[in-house]
Amino acid sequence: MISFIGRSAIQKIITLFFVSIVSFLIIHLAPGEPGQVDPMNPKFTPEVVERFKKEFHLDKPLHVQYLYFYQNLLTGKTVSWKDNQPVLKKIWERFLNSLPLFIVGTILTWTLSFPVGIRSAIFRGRLYDRSATFLSYLLISIPGFFFAYILIILVVTHFHVPVIGMETFGIGDASVLHIFMDRIWHLILPSVLGATGGIAVLSRYVRSQMLEVEGQDYVRTARAKGLPTEQVYYKHALRNALLPFVTMFGLILPGLIGGSVIIESIFSWPGMGRMAYEAILARDYPVILTVNFASAVLVLAGTFISDLLYLVVDPRIRL
Amino acid sequence: MINMGEKGINQDFQFDEPLAPKRTRMQEFWVLLRQNRLAILGLIIFILFFCCALTGLFLTSGPDPLIDPALIRLQEKLRPPLAKPNLDSLRAEEVPYMGVYLMGTDDLGRDVFARMLQGAWVSLTVGFVAVGISVLIGIFMGGIAGYFGQHHIRVDHILLTCLLISGAGLVATKLFYSGAVLLFFGLGYIFYSFFTKKIPGKKAVTSWKGFLHKNAVSIDTLIMRIVDIMLCFPSFFLILTVVAILPASIYNIMIVIGLTSWMGATRFVRAEFLSLREQDFVAAVKALGVSNYRIIFRHMMPNALAPVLVSATIGIATAILTEAGLSFLGFGVPPPHATWGNILSDGKRFIFDAPWLTFIPGIAILIVVLSFNLFGEGLRDVLNPKLRERH
Numbered sequence: 001m002i003s004f005i006g007r008s009a010i011q012k013i014i015t016l017f018f019v020s021i022v023s024f025l026i027i028h029l030a031p032g033e034p035g036q037v038d039p040m041n042p043k044f045t046p047e048v049v050e051r052f053k054k055e056f057h058l059d060k061p062l063h064v065q066y067l068y069f070y071q072n073l074l075t076g077k078t079v080s081w082k083d084n085q086p087v088l089k090k091i092w093e094r095f096l097n098s099l100p101l102f103i104v105g106t107i108l109t110w111t112l113s114f115p116v117g118i119r120s121a122i123f124r125g126r127l128y129d130r131s132a133t134f135l136s137y138l139l140i141s142i143p144g145f146f147f148a149y150i151l152i153i154l155v156v157t158h159f160h161v162p163v164i165g166m167e168t169f170g171i172g173d174a175s176v177l178h179i180f181m182d183r184i185w186h187l188i189l190p191s192v193l194g195a196t197g198g199i200a201v202l203s204r205y206v207r208s209q210m211l212e213v214e215g216q217d218y219v220r221t222a223r224a225k226g227l228p229t230e231q232v233y234y235k236h237a238l239r240n241a242l243l244p245f246v247t248m249f250g251l252i253l254p255g256l257i258g259g260s261v262i263i264e265s266i267f268s269w270p271g272m273g274r275m276a277y278e279a280i281l282a283r284d285y286p287v288i289l290t291v292n293f294a295s296a297v298l299v300l301a302g303t304f305i306s307d308l309l310y311l312v313v314d315p316r317i318r319l
Numbered sequence: 320m321i322n323m324g325e326k327g328i329n330q331d332f333q334f335d336e337p338l339a340p341k342r343t344r345m346q347e348f349w350v351l352l353r354q355n356r357l358a359i360l361g362l363i364i365f366i367l368f369f370c371c372a373l374t375g376l377f378l379t380s381g382p383d384p385l386i387d388p389a390l391i392r393l394q395e396k397l398r399p400p401l402a403k404p405n406l407d408s409l410r411a412e413e414v415p416y417m418g419v420y421l422m423g424t425d426d427l428g429r430d431v432f433a434r435m436l437q438g439a440w441v442s443l444t445v446g447f448v449a450v451g452i453s454v455l456i457g458i459f460m461g462g463i464a465g466y467f468g469q470h471h472i473r474v475d476h477i478l479l480t481c482l483l484i485s486g487a488g489l490v491a492t493k494l495f496y497s498g499a500v501l502l503f504f505g506l507g508y509i510f511y512s513f514f515t516k517k518i519p520g521k522k523a524v525t526s527w528k529g530f531l532h533k534n535a536v537s538i539d540t541l542i543m544r545i546v547d548i549m550l551c552f553p554s555f556f557l558i559l560t561v562v563a564i565l566p567a568s569i570y571n572i573m574i575v576i577g578l579t580s581w582m583g584a585t586r587f588v589r590a591e592f593l594s595l596r597e598q599d600f601v602a603a604v605k606a607l608g609v610s611n612y613r614i615i616f617r618h619m620m621p622n623a624l625a626p627v628l629v630s631a632t633i634g635i636a637t638a639i640l641t642e643a644g645l646s647f648l649g650f651g652v653p654p655p656h657a658t659w660g661n662i663l664s665d666g667k668r669f670i671f672d673a674p675w676l677t678f679i680p681g682i683a684i685l686i687v688v689l690s691f692n693l694f695g696e697g698l699r700d701v702l703n704p705k706l707r708e709r710h
Binding site: 281 | 559671
């Protein structure tokens with residue numbers, strides 16, 4: 001067990017090292033460099049550019065820049081090129097904004113997809129199953145931005161509530177209940193949109209997992225014993241079908257930081273995804289690289305946690 | 320069959336009688352596919368879409384297109400679908416084909432029908448080229464990992480690669496002198512190892528040479544670690560970053576989407592190869608002395624392609640969605656050229672006044688992506704050997 005943890009930690013650190021190199025190279029080898037400025041702009045004299053380059057070590061060779069960058073990142077001293085704010089602080093603020101979206105979206109995904117998937121497996125091949133299948137394909141295939149506009153039109157014309165942004169602008173001194181409802185309304189659309197794809201995929205997965213378990217001998221035995229159908233499905237079958245999903249808890253971690261660039265920019269939600277988008281537009285390399293690095297860390301941590309959970313949950317696996 | 324009782328099976332056995340199953344593999348495939356109504360629906364929609372995109376390409380391109388998607392008629396802006404053009408204010412060449420705005424006009428008075436036709440071809444090529452690139456890389460990497468996976472890479476190979484890459488990197492960053500020295504050393508070592516291999520004779524295995532010839536990692540491990548590294552990147556964010564940094568062009572988008580989505584295909588091909596390699600027919604072909612190249616591409620690859628085909632079909636759907644998303648964010652194909660994401664992104668400002676600018680491209684993307692997904696899932700069912708035995 002301990003040797004497994006040690007080995008996989010070392011492996012993940014090596015992977016992370018290569019990820020850091022590759023992402024650094026992708027950004028810095030692309031045409032155009034951050035020191036390059038509009039020659040017509042009178043504010044940027046060659047001296048200013050020179051000072052800027054010196055400040056951010058851009059005059060050094062690439063490998064030295066790499067070392068400087070990750071040294072700064074690990075000691076928390078990286079600053080954004082755009083506004084000289086510390087990157088970690090900026091990311092933390094935006095992360096706190098994205099967190100409610102992520103939590104509501106995850107809760108929606110996990111609470112809706114299980115009942116739907118189990119019911120489809122029980123009524124396999126009937127009308128319910130077929131319509132659920134078609135609906136989930138529809139939800140996978142619909143472009144997020146198009147679905148967002150459909151929902152916006154629906155909500156705005158039928159309920160007359162504003163939905164763009166985190167709260168209605170200038171709501172200031174309304175009653176507590178009003179502000180609370182306002183926040184809920186603003187939260188609900190982006191998180192539903194973030195959850196749709198997840199619900200569709202996860203419910204299909206639950207269905208196939210249930211079908212697979214249903215073919216097992218112990219389920220047939222339980223039926224043959226004359227147990228009530230509910231008990232067979234929810235006690236014997238479901239508990240065993242749940243096994244792979246325990247490990248999926250680890251795999252939702254990367255969603256914390258990825259956010260959704262498109263949905264957050266449609267709703268002007270000041271979260272991670274939108275910050276990353278703005279950083280890309282401004283060519284703010286430290287922010288881009290930090291977001292990339294952080295999400296790689298989360299992916300690796302997620303797979304690590306899911307491996308561990310699998311170890312704990314499934315007694316058949318011994319190391 | 321007729322007089323089997325008298326002669327016994329072996330005497331009755333004749334080679335010129337057809338013994339193979341009556342249905343060929345394609346026929347069986349088709350019979351299974353026909354039972355899956357959703358997959359057939361997907362296939363039909365895909366064929367229709369393909370024809371539309373092809374005719375759209377012919378109608379809208381060229382120096383004097385029949386339907387011009389870039390023709391601006393400011394006096395006819397935001398006309399709803401099926402509106403008749405106002406013939407008094409238009410010059411003869413500005414009147415739309417068939418005398419009606421089939422899908423309305425946008426805020427510059429351009430014909431949305433023409434733009435949709437032009438965008439169909441873009442979606443189609445982006446989907447197919449991006450997936451083609453990713454499948455090619457995936458087959459190559461997965462094939463190597465699965466077939467040659469047990470071979471090891473020696474320490475000197477790794478050092479040599481590092482030497483050559485850093486030399487090339489130094490040359491690229493304009494440090495010609497030191498870069499050339501490194502490259503020179505690297506090439507020198509290649510020649511040296513060639514000569515020592517060519518001349519068999521006494522080999523004094525010194526300790527440093529023993530270290531250089533030590534096995535470091537197996538090829539399989541190396542390729543799978545590369546896959547792990549690629550999987551660490553958040554894919555849409557990575558694509559967005561690279562597309563934003565590179566100059567805007569449709570080819571860059573295809574290449575970038577292809578280069579960031581080959582990991583699935585690699586894993587599938589590797590897994591198939593690992594199980595195929597142990598099977599008897601491969602051992603038989605090897606015993607016949609067939610070359611590795613022929614074994615891989617003629618004998619193993621056709622048996623390994625089924626999961627890749629499925630993931631490629633669904634990959635096309637994903638690529639079309641990704642391209643639409645990039646166009647929507649403004650990083651897609653540069654402006655005068657229309658794509659579906661582009662039309663929708665331009666139309667979102669008029670969502671209450673001109674909803675058709677949002678709904679027509681949105682529904683088009685939805686239908687095409689849905690058809691690919693349905694067909695891919697149907698294909699997965701049909702190609703699944705467990706399911707095939709049942710029929």
